[in-house]
Amino acid sequence: MNRNQIKTVAFVLLVLAAGTATLAMAQMKPEDAIRARQSIMRVMSLNVGPLAGMAQGKIPFNKDVFTANALRLESIWAMNPPQYFIPGTDKPVPGSMIAGFTHAKPEIWSNAAKFKEAQDHAREAIGKLAQAARSGDEGAMKAAVGDVGKACKGCHDDFQSK
Amino acid sequence: MNRNQIKTVAFVLLVLAAGTATLAMAQMKPEDAIRARQSIMRVMSLNVGPLAGMAQGKIPFNKDVFTANALRLESIWAMNPPQYFIPGTDKPVPGSMIAGFTHAKPEIWSNAAKFKEAQDHAREAIGKLAQAARSGDEGAMKAAVGDVGKACKGCHDDFQSK
Numbered sequence: 001m002n003r004n005q006i007k008t009v010a011f012v013l014l015v016l017a018a019g020t021a022t023l024a025m026a027q028m029k030p031e032d033a034i035r036a037r038q039s040i041m042r043v044m045s046l047n048v049g050p051l052a053g054m055a056q057g058k059i060p061f062n063k064d065v066f067t068a069n070a071l072r073l074e075s076i077w078a079m080n081p082p083q084y085f086i087p088g089t090d091k092p093v094p095g096s097m098i099a100g101f102t103h104a105k106p107e108i109w110s111n112a113a114k115f116k117e118a119q120d121h122a123r124e125a126i127g128k129l130a131q132a133a134r135s136g137d138e139g140a141m142k143a144a145v146g147d148v149g150k151a152c153k154g155c156h157d158d159f160q161s162k
Numbered sequence: 163m164n165r166n167q168i169k170t171v172a173f174v175l176l177v178l179a180a181g182t183a184t185l186a187m188a189q190m191k192p193e194d195a196i197r198a199r200q201s202i203m204r205v206m207s208l209n210v211g212p213l214a215g216m217a218q219g220k221i222p223f224n225k226d227v228f229t230a231n232a233l234r235l236e237s238i239w240a241m242n243p244p245q246y247f248i249p250g251t252d253k254p255v256p257g258s259m260i261a262g263f264t265h266a267k268p269e270i271w272s273n274a275a276k277f278k279e280a281q282d283h284a285r286e287a288i289g290k291l292a293q294a295a296r297s298g299d300e301g302a303m304k305a306a307v308g309d310v311g312k313a314c315k316g317c318h319d320d321f322q323s324k
Contacts, residue, residue, distance in 0.1 A: 042198065043201050
């Protein structure tokens with residue numbers, strides 16, 4: 001396959017995957033969707049923590065741990081956590097012990113275009129981090145963490161209440 | 163390096179990683195540890211769901227999705243969720259909205275040897291599933307899901323309250 005054919009196949013796969021995801025989401029209870037997105041984000045944060053620590057020199061650089069966390073972050077982001085902001089998940093779910101709270105701001109739904117931009121930023125930053133990890137270059141690896149942090153913070157500032 | 167040297171290096175890395183984890187755990191608040199383990203287990207379950215569905219023929223087999231989920235499961239298990247059963251996390255944390263509950267049974271702490279066995283079973287089953295996914299053989303992939311399900315269920319039956 002040439003480059004354009006690969007792009008076409010990738011696009012078709014993406015559309016198919018999105019279709020499957022949408023079907024699954026429609027069948028999901030609001031409290032399960034809130035729990036899913038919060039769990040995914042928390043697991044991402046558990047991986048980002050050591051990466052930020054190493055990038056800032058607060059903990060010793062360990063190439064194996066850095067690489068594992070960076071690739072895991074890419075793999076978990078591919079679960080597409082923003083897809084779980086389905087209708088009915090803008091407020092805590094009454095009576096649900098598990099999803100009795102949410103920090104989602106109304107702007108997630110009222111400014112979908114900006115929310116999409118924030119997701120694109122995250123996807124790009126995480127992709128570049130994983131690429132740097134695959135290169136094995138310590139400087140590039142550490143440098144790539146900064147933009148991931150900016151993508152996290154930017155989106156949380158705009159779309160997550162304190 | 164020969165095979166034995168590789169094994170030695172792998173063992174040393176494991177010990178170092180375990181040391182780092184233990185240090186990090188000791189500094190962790192109980193409510194954060196409960197949230198960490200619950201989030202990791204929930205993300206694992208989000209990946210196991212489609213695998214079980216495909217293995218049981220309830221949803222169409224999709225090799226790309228299957229492989230991605232199986233490898234992601236392996237990568238997330240490597241975060242070692244059982245390490246978050248630290249002292250002080252056997253009961254809900256009072257006043258914590260996030261970790262106001264836990265389903266951990268006392269047997270996690272009172273029968274540590276059996277809990278360790280359950281973890282070994284999970285690790286082995288998930289490792290074989292990932293290996294099957296890497297082989298690309300549809301039959302082997304589907305067959306390997308069964309033992310993962312058994313490992314999940316066995317541990318939950320013994321160590322998780324309803």
